[in-house]
Amino acid sequence: MSASSVRLTVNGAPSPLAEVPHDERLLDSLRWRLGLKGTKEGCRTGNCGACTVLVDGASTLSCLTLTHEVEGAAVTTVEGVADDPVGARVRAAFADAGALQCGYCTPGFLVALTGLLREEGRAAPVEELLEELASNLCRCTGYSAIARAVKDARERLP
Amino acid sequence: MSAVRRPDADLKLAGQATYGTDLDAPGMLWAALVLAPGPRGRLRSVDLSAARALPGVVAVGASDVPALAGRGERDAERPLFADAQVVYPNQPLAAVAAPTLERARAAVRAVRVDLAAEPAVTDLEAIFPEWPGSGAASSPHVAAHVHARRGDVDAAFGSADRVVRETYRTASVHQVALEPHACLAEADGTTWRVRTSTQSPFGVREDLSSLLGVPESSIVVDGTWVGGGFGGKGASFLEPYALLLARASGRPVKLALTYREEFLLGRTTLPSVIRLDTAVAGGRIAARRVRLLLDVGTSLPGRDFATGYSIGFLLGPYQTPAFEVEGYAVRTNKPAFGPHRAPFAPQCAFALESHLEEVAHQVGADPGQFRADHLWVEGGTTAMGQPVAGFGIPAALAQARATAARWRAEAPAGHGVGIGLGFWSTGAGAGGETRVVLSERGLTILEGEREIGSGSVVVGLAAVAAERTGLPRERVHVEYGDTARAPFDSGVYGSRTVAALGGAVDEACRSLLATLAQRLGATVPVRLEVDAEQLVAVAGSSHRPVSELLTPEELRAGGLSADGKHYGRSGAIDESIVLDGTFYAFTDFSGAVHVAEVAVDVETGGVTVVRYAAFQDVGRTVDRASAHAQVEGAVVMGLGTALTEEAIWRDDGRLANPGLLDYRIPTLTEVPPIEVTFVEGYPGAGPSGAKGIGEPPIIPVPATIAAAVRAASGAHVTDLPLTGERVARALKRG
Numbered sequence: 001m002s003a004s005s006v007r008l009t010v011n012g013a014p015s016p017l018a019e020v021p022h023d024e025r026l027l028d029s030l031r032w033r034l035g036l037k038g039t040k041e042g043c044r045t046g047n048c049g050a051c052t053v054l055v056d057g058a059s060t061l062s063c064l065t066l067t068h069e070v071e072g073a074a075v076t077t078v079e080g081v082a083d084d085p086v087g088a089r090v091r092a093a094f095a096d097a098g099a100l101q102c103g104y105c106t107p108g109f110l111v112a113l114t115g116l117l118r119e120e121g122r123a124a125p126v127e128e129l130l131e132e133l134a135s136n137l138c139r140c141t142g143y144s145a146i147a148r149a150v151k152d153a154r155e156r157l158p
Numbered sequence: 159m160s161a162v163r164r165p166d167a168d169l170k171l172a173g174q175a176t177y178g179t180d181l182d183a184p185g186m187l188w189a190a191l192v193l194a195p196g197p198r199g200r201l202r203s204v205d206l207s208a209a210r211a212l213p214g215v216v217a218v219g220a221s222d223v224p225a226l227a228g229r230g231e232r233d234a235e236r237p238l239f240a241d242a243q244v245v246y247p248n249q250p251l252a253a254v255a256a257p258t259l260e261r262a263r264a265a266v267r268a269v270r271v272d273l274a275a276e277p278a279v280t281d282l283e284a285i286f287p288e289w290p291g292s293g294a295a296s297s298p299h300v301a302a303h304v305h306a307r308r309g310d311v312d313a314a315f316g317s318a319d320r321v322v323r324e325t326y327r328t329a330s331v332h333q334v335a336l337e338p339h340a341c342l343a344e345a346d347g348t349t350w351r352v353r354t355s356t357q358s359p360f361g362v363r364e365d366l367s368s369l370l371g372v373p374e375s376s377i378v379v380d381g382t383w384v385g386g387g388f389g390g391k392g393a394s395f396l397e398p399y400a401l402l403l404a405r406a407s408g409r410p411v412k413l414a415l416t417y418r419e420e421f422l423l424g425r426t427t428l429p430s431v432i433r434l435d436t437a438v439a440g441g442r443i444a445a446r447r448v449r450l451l452l453d454v455g456t457s458l459p460g461r462d463f464a465t466g467y468s469i470g471f472l473l474g475p476y477q478t479p480a481f482e483v484e485g486y487a488v489r490t491n492k493p494a495f496g497p498h499r500a501p502f503a504p505q506c507a508f509a510l511e512s513h514l515e516e517v518a519h520q521v522g523a524d525p526g527q528f529r530a531d532h533l534w535v536e537g538g539t540t541a542m543g544q545p546v547a548g549f550g551i552p553a554a555l556a557q558a559r560a561t562a563a564r565w566r567a568e569a570p571a572g573h574g575v576g577i578g579l580g581f582w583s584t585g586a587g588a589g590g591e592t593r594v595v596l597s598e599r600g601l602t603i604l605e606g607e608r609e610i611g612s613g614s615v616v617v618g619l620a621a622v623a624a625e626r627t628g629l630p631r632e633r634v635h636v637e638y639g640d641t642a643r644a645p646f647d648s649g650v651y652g653s654r655t656v657a658a659l660g661g662a663v664d665e666a667c668r669s670l671l672a673t674l675a676q677r678l679g680a681t682v683p684v685r686l687e688v689d690a691e692q693l694v695a696v697a698g699s700s701h702r703p704v705s706e707l708l709t710p711e712e713l714r715a716g717g718l719s720a721d722g723k724h725y726g727r728s729g730a731i732d733e734s735i736v737l738d739g740t741f742y743a744f745t746d747f748s749g750a751v752h753v754a755e756v757a758v759d760v761e762t763g764g765v766t767v768v769r770y771a772a773f774q775d776v777g778r779t780v781d782r783a784s785a786h787a788q789v790e791g792a793v794v795m796g797l798g799t800a801l802t803e804e805a806i807w808r809d810d811g812r813l814a815n816p817g818l819l820d821y822r823i824p825t826l827t828e829v830p831p832i833e834v835t836f837v838e839g840y841p842g843a844g845p846s847g848a849k850g851i852g853e854p855p856i857i858p859v860p861a862t863i864a865a866a867v868r869a870a871s872g873a874h875v876t877d878l879p880l881t882g883e884r885v886a887r888a889l890k891r892g
Contacts, residue, residue: 031180032182036173037173037176037180038172038173038174039173040177040179040336040337040385041179041338042336042337042338042417043417043817043818044416044417045417045817045818045819047817047818047819048336048417048818050336077173078171078172078173079172079173082172091171091172094167094171095163095164095167095168095171096163098163098164098167098783098784098787100164100167100170100171101611101612101613101787101791102335102336102337102383102384102385102386102387102610102611103166103169103170103171103175103383103385103611104177104335104336104337104385104386104611105336106170106171107173110171130826130827131827133826134825134826134827135825136826137336137818137823137825138336138826139333139334139335139336139386139388139791139795139823140386140611140612140791141787141790141791141794142790142791142792142793142794142795142824142829142832143794143824143825143826143829144790144794144829144831144832145787145790146826147826147829
């Protein structure tokens with residue numbers, strides 16, 4: 001498998017990657033090249049959502065994305081979420097609602113909701129937000145606290 | 159909702175918590191397992207030479223273990239790799255490690271395996287199409303046999319007004335923790351060191367000692383944050399393979415399962431067949447016969463816990479004057495049965511509660527009243543002869559019935575409301591110890607256990623210490639240590655953390671306060687307070703800053719320490735009724751009663767859960783927000799067991815659905831509103847009467863959904879899960 005360099009901006013910082021095999025997944029580049037392990041590896045088949053990141057603002061499953069596909073893009077991971085005013089509100093809402101237990105799905109939910117709220121703001125109906133987030137799995141909370149955090153995060157938007 | 163933020167919230171929300179999958183070390187190799195290509199057969203050879211020829215690859219097979227492992231005796235009944243015989247699908251045959259995961263996978267593909275395949279036996283009912291006759295207990299298919307009888311059962315059935323005989327079947331369900339199993343091993347000199355995502359670091363150490371023939375004193379297990387356990391991360395699993403590869407290569411070795419392997423190799427709940435016969439006389443239960451066939455996969459003979467523990471749940475917390483219970487743990491070519499949140503109890507409750515609904519229908523009784531009329535009474539005895547104490551289920555049932563009556567009155571046509579009851583005993587286990595250290599700044603609890611998500615360690619233990627000492631919660635911290643440093647504890651399982659280990663924390667805090675009382679010369683109890691940012695010990699009118707009560711040595715050592723132990727409360731059953739096998743006593747009497755309203759699509763059999771209420775006997779609530787979160791989470795996990803989750807093992811020994819697309823767990827939009835009510839005042843074995851909360855709230859869920867489906871549609875479904883197909887079929891049967 002051939003390899004070549006990829007230019008990415010990750011959480012606002014230029015992050016050039018050298019000799020990236022063409023079949024390398026964005027998930028692995030983030031975790032093992034850049035040490036950004038907040039992006040979680042769950043199923044690697046696109047079913048659990050734990051690896052969700054934003055690529056140019058859009059919610060993306062990093063396990064099903066080749067690093068080369070996102071050449072030149074701006075990637076936001078959970079480590080960068082708090083720097084975003086919307087992300088900071090989402091994070092506070094999750095903490096206040098107790099919307100986490102083991103925490104393994106949490107980065108995926110934070111990133112996905114931040115992406116949705118940045119795009120749609122308060123205009124997004126709660127039901128639509130929940131529908132969008134239904135592709136992120138959580139085994140601990142039973143989702144009730146997460147749903148409360150989603151409503152609360154939306155309310156907190158300016 | 160939560161009054162106090164979880165102490166681990168900020169770390170986890172920042173993506174900074176290190177889980178097993180996140181581990182790495184300089185110079186680390188990546189490992190992968192070589193899995194058997196068939197479910198059963200004679201292993202002619204496992205040729206690792208082509209794998210070893212790849213650059214940087216280290217491979218370990220069965221024949222390499224003696225040279226690499228310790229000099230002590232190894233558990234011959236639990237070989238790490240299949241040697242002569244493959245007994246379950248995907249059984250590990252060898253392990254490889256390489257500088258990259260890609261190369262490790264290439265090495266796996268290069269291994270040549272010669273397996274003389276034999277037909278797999280995966281179906282309980284193919285082994286025992288009829289109830290096993292006498293002598294079956296010695297069959298190689300039987301891992302355990304339990305049998306008990308009280309009273310004249312034949313006479314009770316002979317003179318009954320009515321006899322109800324039913325058969326229930328339950329499916330294999332998987333824990334589905336989102337984090338796959340993962341660990342990082344280092345073998346250095348005589349030390350075997352492993353960091354791993356586990357519910358029980360000391361349990362892993364004990365397992366490793368017998369699997370590798372290494373004394374426990376040479377093994378150090380350090381836990382990571384755990385990305386969900388649910389019973390699946392209790393015993394050791396990947397650690398011995400990673401350690402052998404680390405020993406063989408002289409490098410740190412990381413081994414993690416793929417999610418597909420999680421499904422293929424997971425040790426979890428396996429299928430069962432449950433036959434329940436009930437004799438009724440004068441409107442009351444006169445006798446019951448319980449017959450259980452439980453698939454235990456490759457569980458070892460004689461080591462099965464599931465059957466002897468579970469079978470009591472098929473009598474339930476109900477007065478049953480005469481009974482005969484008999485169960486077989488049946489071995490099949492599947493991975494071994496393993497614990498899954500309240501192991502096998504939701505399945506037992508589903509069968510028993512559905513059966514009681516049927517009995518009540520047949521005798522023309524109200525199912526709620528019928529249950530209430532038969533519940534154990536405080537001060538009475540269980541069916542197995544144990545004294546009943548701290549039994550909150552009758553109060554929970556009364557509240558649940560009131561809610562059910564209200565919901566029935568409100569429910570539109572096509573909806574149905576059902577009740578289900580689940581009994582459990584929490585706080586069991588091999589006991590534990592803890593150490594607390596008081597400094598000028600606060601109190602530290604030293605633990606080998608890691609927080610698995612429930613909050614039982616970071617919130618629960620801290621809350622117990624705060625209550626006992628008077629300190630505010632933010633002045634109590636949990637500090638984790640590896641097994642070389644932290645006091646022994648048997649693990650975070652069995653809803654035992656607050657109930658059992660909490661007792662140790664409570665005792666350590668009492669001992670600490672007693673020392674402070676001595677130093678204060680106090681004759682009244684000492685409390686700790688924060689006064690102008692300073693920690694102060696207060697007893698009556700006297701108070702002194704903690705800094706003045708600690709010796710210079712203690713201040714240098716980090717504080718005044720005190721130890722606590724908790725070796726559980728043990729009960730005893732009436733052994734005179736036991737005919738064969740081992741039955742287990744309850745440590746406390748916990749449980750829950752649930753109410754569900756559902757809508758059933760009579761065309762497709764599809765079930766929609768409209769609303770849900772849980773009434774939980776918790777003894778005493780230690781932390782309301784965490785307890786509430788446990789109930790919500792358990793109910794939703796239980797909805798999966800009730801409606802969609804089923805690991806389908808085909809006759810050829812292959813798993814038909816080893817992934818999250820085909821093994822469906824509940825998602826965000828399928829969750830009903832859940833009302834949670836705690837029933838307090840019926841004390842358990844924990845600090846000030848607390849009971850465990852992690853497991854009990856999952857137990858009544860399948861039973862509750864089944865009762866509601868029946869109320870909504872008339873469908874009496876006797877198999878779990880209640881898929882649309884099964885509900886539609888039951889409706890067609892009428």
